[in-house]
Structures are given as C-alpha cells and as structure tokens.
Amino acid sequence: MSSNPNPGTARARLAAHCLLLLLVWISPGHAQPANPPQTDGRWLRFGVLPLQSPTKLADMFMPLVEYLQRSLHRPVQFVTAPSFTIFMQRVMHHDYDIVYLNPLLFTQAEKAGYDAVAKVLGEPFTGILVVRRDSPLHGIDPAQWHKGLIVGFPDPRAYAATVMTRGYLRTHGVDVTHCCRIRYFGSQDSVLMALNSGLVGVAGTWWPSLRSMPPAIRRNLRVIAETPPQPQMPIAVLDSLPAALRQDITASLLALHTHPRDRAILSKLGFPQGFIRARNAEYREVK
Template identity: 60%
Template sequence: MAVFLMLAGAWLPLSGVASAQASGLTPYRFGVLPLQSPNKLASMFLPLTKVLEDRLHRPVQFVTAPSFTVFMQRVAQREYDMVYLNPLLCGEAQKSGYHVIAKIAGEPFTGILVVRRDSHITGLAAPQLQPGLRLGFPDPGAFAATVMTRRYLESIGIPVDKDFEVKYFGSQDSVLMALYSGLVDIAGTWKPSLRSMPKHIQQSLRIIAETPPQPQMPIAVRDDMPAGDAKTVADVLVELRDTPAGRQILHGMNLPQGFVHSEDSQYAKVSR
C-alpha cells in the first residue's frame, strides 16, 4: 500500500521522495488538475508515474493542488514539469511555456448534465425547469462540467444565473455526491468522473443533456524539458493501450481508450 505525505496542498508518494534522494536527480513533477479527491487521483496516476520513472530513468512525482485556482497559480510559476489539465486551462499553461504532447483518445470531450434517477426532470424543456432549481458545478474553472454546460444552457435560451440557484463544490466527486445526497437538483460534470463513482451511485443518476464536443484533455510538458524526455513521455502515454499492463493502468484511470499524440495547434481555438 502506498504511503503519502501531505505537502503544500499536494499529495506525494513517500517512495517517490526516497527515490529522488537516492538517485540524486531532481524529480519531474507531474501536476494533475484536481478534478477529483487527492486520494482518488493518486490511485489513478501513481501507476503511470512509476512507468514514466522506469522509462525516463528519473524520479517522477505525482502532485496536485487543493483547487483549480491554486493549480493554475503553480502552472504560472512553472512548478510542474508536466501537467494533465482541461482544454480551456491548456491555453493558460501554454502562455507559461507548456507544450501539448498528447491527449485522451477516442471519446469526445463533452460536459453532461445529470439528475437523480428518481427526479421528475427528464430534459431541458421549460416546463420541467422550474425557477429556483439548484444547479451544482465542481469549480468555476472546470471546462466540461462548468464552462461548457453553462455555455450550452445559455445557447438554448436558459439563463443560468437567473433561472438556477448555482452552487460550487470544488471537485467532480463532490458535486456528484451532492447530487446523490439531494443537495442539488442538477449537476454539471463529465463522463469519466461519472464512471469513476461507485456503482450504486452511478445507477442512481442519469444524464439528461450533453454538450457539443471540444478537444480532449491534454498532457503538456514544460518547454525546458529535454526533447528526448518529452518524446519518451508522449510515447509512454500512447503505448499504454498496447500491453496488458498498460491497459490495466488505463482502466484504473477510467480512460480505457488511452492517449494519442497531440500538439499545441489543436487547442488554439478553445476559448471561454
């Protein structure tokens, strides 16, 4: 079982710290946007960082942050060597010298609106959306869950801040638990987070709307990473789906489709 150290709002595996000290090399810091709880993100990404360590011959530490805002402050300060983040925030990372090397493959990147299975709400037609309904989002900076679903509702003539009581819960897990617990009537999220919830929660919820797609979640590296290491990181990500061990890692990340190579130009038109 992995043991973790809480340090400056990020969870680090103690084994990674020890590895860095033993090797004498400065570890690469893999920053993961706090889409879900630190423990869940650690369980998802630590197996990947171990593979990256083995291929790079250098320690790789999983790190995250207590909020989207803090995460992006650290990106602006170039504290991470590689980052996993959403398409909207990718533009901000590029301004700080990060370059896209890969993205999630296959499944379109969309936001979804979810209700409890026993809710009377089955769609977005006006008669079902009575004034004062509680609409939950994970974080104002969550692209699929918040920005895209807000944009979609506005595009079909539903003014979000006028028609709903809007609440923020910090993470995808938290907003889905709020919906399941009855604290909100509708939640904005995205499919990988819904799939990552326990089965009994998934079965208690249902999707009522899905937004048009945007480019998928990217992984970017800082511009001072040696080109050979950047290529290795991209190759490791793309090759995960080619082996049983790699597919097991992807399954644990709720990304069975894996990754494909990508580049900055694919995110040039993503905007708020």
C-alpha cells in the same frame, strides 16, 4: 493490568494520520512514490488538475507515474492542488514539469510555456447534465428551470462540467445565472454526491466521474443532456525541459497502450485506449 485504548483517541490519531497524508498529496513538492529509482536526475513533477479528491487522483495516477519512472529512468512525483485556482497558480510559476489539465486551462498553460504532447484517445470530451432518477426534469425545457432549482458544478473553471454545460444550456434558452441558484462543490465527486443527497437538483459533470461513482449512486442518477465534444484532456510538458526528455515523455505516453502488462494502468485512469499525439494548435479555438 492493561486497559483498552480510548476509541476517541484512536480515531483522533487516525484522523491526524489521514490529514498528514492529504497534505503530502496536495503540496507542490513532496508527493513521492515509494522506492523511487536511484538516478542522478532531478525529480520530474507531474501535476494533475484536482478533478477528484486527492486520494482518488492518487489511486488513478500513481500507476502512471511509476510507469514513467521505469520508462524515463528518472524519479517522477505525483502532485495535485487543493483547488483549480491554486493548481493554475502553480502552473504559471512552473511548479510542474508535466501537467494533466482541461482544454480551457491548457490555453493558459501554453502561454506560460507548456506544450501539449498527448491527449486521451477514444471517448469524446463532453460535459453532461445529471439529475436523480426521480427528478421531473427530462431534457432541457426552459419552463422547468426556475429560481428554486439549485444547480451544482465542481468549479467555475471545470471545462466540461461547468463551462461547456452552461454554454450548452444557454444555447437552449436556459441561463442558470438568472433562472436558478448555483453552487460550487470543488470536485466532480463532491457535486455528484451532493446531487445524490438532494442538495442540488441538477449537476454538471463528465462521464469519467459519473462512471467512477459507486454502483448504488450511479443507479440513482440519470443523464438528461450531453454537450457537443471539444478536444480531449491534454498532457503537456514544460518547454524548458531538454528536447530529448520531452520526446521521451511523449513516446512513453503514446506507447503505453502497446504493453499488455501495463494496460491495467489505463484501466485505473479510465482511459482504456491510452493516449494519442496532441498539438497546441488544436486547442487554440477552445473558448
């Protein structure tokens, strides 16, 4: 006589399976697309700054990784990291061949031997300050920013969401270090979820993350301020790669928007206009 499986055991197995997948995605050398192309070339490691959860990043970037595999005729693997700090440690150790990261962190990556080859085309790169729809905050009035107000950010090194928004607030007479309580949540999604749940009163983020939230959450939030723009998010390649390969990577990225059948890749990324050429010099004034 058969018996139904224990629901608790089934849930535990599912949780263990999900944890294994998560560890694969965040490890520096094991995230591989299914059915990689059969070539004699080594894997190219595409490191993506952990702006979102590993599963959301994988959903966004795996189609791009598969496109690069087809275009370059060599295997490419998607890799992220558990935190901005660990990601940059791996950048400094050349664990990635290609990186997608923010403008401020690129200034460090350049010193480690990476060159910007492409950047997001179209939307200005800005930070935004977001509150719940029922919040009394409207714009930046220093009188409303007080010690009881909790302000959430993804990570201290999130450029648009943290560095740019905090700088913008200072120019308007609000130094959150002194007037408010600050909490960091690790990712853009986490800080927006914390805002929606009432754990913080204000969140620093950027437009792509706000747009990616479920509609019910977006309807419950509103933007009260937007920073001036900075150079867009770059994709950079390690300068020790062969020159021909670096040129092929660049050409593949710049041509992506020209292929109608591949435009769904850009929709997944949230960059419908694709990429444009980037150069190191345009990031040297980023602070």
